[in-house]
Amino acid sequence: MYKIMLADDEGIVIDSLKFIIEKQFGSQCEIRAAKTGRQVIELAEEFQPDIAFMDIQMPGINGIEAMREIRRTNNHVVFIVMTAYDKFDYAKEAISLGVLDYLNKPVSREDILRILNKAMAKIDGERSKRSDDLKVREKLEIVVPIIENGLIQDLLFKEYFKEDIDNYKTLLGIDCDYGYMACMVFGRELVGNYMTSAVAASIQAQKSYKEIHTITDDYIKGIMGNVMSNKIPILIPCENDTLSYNERNRVVENARALCRKLADRFDMDFRIGFGSVKPLERMGESYEEANSVLIQNTSHVAHADDMPVACQYESNYPSDLEKRLFDEITLGNINEAVSISQNFFEWMEDTYGNDMDSIRLKCMEFVLWAEHLAYEKTGRMYEFKSRANYLSELMNLANLPEMKAWFVEKIKSATFWVSNKQEEQSMSAVNKAKQYIDEHYMKELTLDDVSRVVNISSYYFSKVFKEETGENFIDYLTRLRIDAAKNLLKTTNKSMKEISADVGYSDPNYFSRNFKKYTGKTPTEFQKGE
Structure with missing residues (x-):
């Protein structure tokens, strides 16, 4: 549906345009008209047209001034100017206002439809772009909190490589190398330095997380993590490696106002502790400080720099x-x-x-x-x-x-x-496994049997065994058995059934097939030297 406004002081022009548009587009268009500049402005405010055919010369306010007024309340409207030939200077001024095109009166049906199709295509493109933008915004509203929480979790629990943090910073547009953590704690009431009904408060905070996030953004410009028990961690990036007195004072006052706002809104008690500024990779320490200052006092807001909780060093100590x-x-x-x-x-x-x-x-x-x-x-x-x-x-x-x-x-x-921890552990396990296989290959032996001996899960044992030996468990075992069989075939007069059993095969036929697969000969052919 396209909303089309016709602005012309001549009724016959309005009727002609309306007839042409309705005949061509029918119910696709809703058409409204006005004959004076003032009426056009008022109609545009109420109707919010997508397309406006504008005559420049109208009683009272002319078309140029009317367009300027309409633009203040409607940025997406597409203007099509109609003018007489001798008013061409006006037409040029209209085009400078961002008008799509202009038509010289009298206007043919073909010109009207041509320019109308052009305007509709422009509107369709803008609508599609707006729709795509909304979809992107919706996705970002889902994805960005996940990325933000991922960054905070990695920093707090040190489960990251440096490249991970660099990627997070790029995705979130963080240019700073320093920051500090805030710890928001909530409960039904504060008794000493302890928040009561932490579980119930945590459930309520989970349900109201978006609103808490929105309110907090007005007071603390940082990155909020998810609710953890009755706490929410907040990362505040900063450019410098310390906060000035004025900055720290402002942070504390804003946090006090935030606690009051949240308490009034959710009928809970809120406290916020702040750690000191550190390099981003040390946010775990800053968060511990934020927790510690809340434990050590009963204030609703506390800052580590006001009451140091970490070891203090002499000024020149690195x-x-x-x-x-x-x-x-x-x-x-x-x-x-x-x-x-x-x-x-x-x-x-x-x-x-x-x-x-x-x-x-x-x-x-x-x-x-x-x-x-x-x-x-x-x-x-x-x-x-x-x-x-x-x-x-x-x-x-x-x-x-x-x-x-x-x-x-x-x-x-x-x-x-x-x-070398992992390598040493892997090598030790593999060496122990190889020794066990060498000593027990003549018995029924499975991957699970050996992994139990070295006390490693069968999946992980299979992986490290292949990495360290270059062959998987079954290939190693089979090669060992075939080598033993080759020795017995050359040095003893035992029957095929006896040799098969001696190297760990209960089925002589299966032994023969495996022997040929690995040597290219049957056991008999090998024994005869063929």
Whole structure:
């Protein structure tokens, strides 16, 4: 359906246009008309036409001024200007306003239909684009929250590669490398620092999540995660590595106003804690701080920078370097851990080079913690006396270069444990499996039997066995049995049935088929040397 408005002070022109349009398009068009500039403006406000045939010269307000007024309330209307030949200057001005085309009076039926089809095609295109835009918007309303929550979950639980975070930032248009976390907590009422009826509040928050999200956006410009128990995590990206006093004060005041707004709307109590600014990959720490400040006080809003909950360092201490070192150890990145450990030792050397004992203590502290992380990550067997010589080794190091070499080597070793955990475990399991198969191939043996022996699921065992040996379990077992059979055929006078049973085949015919498949000969042919 197209809404068409006819604006002309001559009734015969209106009647002619209406007749031509209705005859050609029938019920596809709804037609309304006006004869003065004022009537045209009023009709356009009420009718909201898709297409408007406009005469330039009309009583009162002329067509040009009328179009300007109509454009204020109707951006999509398609104007078609009609004018007499001697008013061509007006026509040029109309075209400058974005008019689709103009017609010189008198206008032929063919010209009217031509330009009307052109206008309808334009409208159809715009409608299609608007429809596509709405579909995209609807999809984004579904997809964007999933992406946002994915980013927050990955950051909080550290289940990501750096490339994942870069992709999230690109998809969400985040240009910042820093941010801080907010923790929104809700319950029926606050008793001390404890929220009552957390389960009921969580259910209500799940049902009202969209509205909570919309209200929160007016006060905190960040990325909201999903409801987790009676909490909602919020990531607030920022450009700088710290918040100024004024910025922090504004954040707290906005959060206080938000808590009041949400409490009034949902008949629940709300609290919000803020962590300190950190690199994005350390949002888990910021979220822990946001939780901690809420636990440590009874305020509805609390900020970690107002009441520090994390370890405080002397001003020149390279805490970021320390954090990065242990992150790289945990990830098993050997080269990165070695490089950072060298940088950290050089800082100690430059800053406290005359205090050898303090440097020794710091080296011991870092090495012990690095190995602690490695034990946790790898499941290695801890032996109480495994570090018995560490203290004496350190004390016997006479100079800083020797101490640095000891320190870096220990850090490298701990990181190597983590890096090679999976490979070592896989190799150990495969070697154990191969030994078991070698000793039991003459018995009935299945993949499940062997995977039970090495205590790995049959699916994962099959995968690592193929990766480490280059052949799957059944091929390895069959090759082992055929090799044993070949030896028996050449060195004994046993019957085919006996040899078949000796290498693990209960069916001699099946044994013969497998033997020929792997050797190209039957057992008899092989035995005779054919």
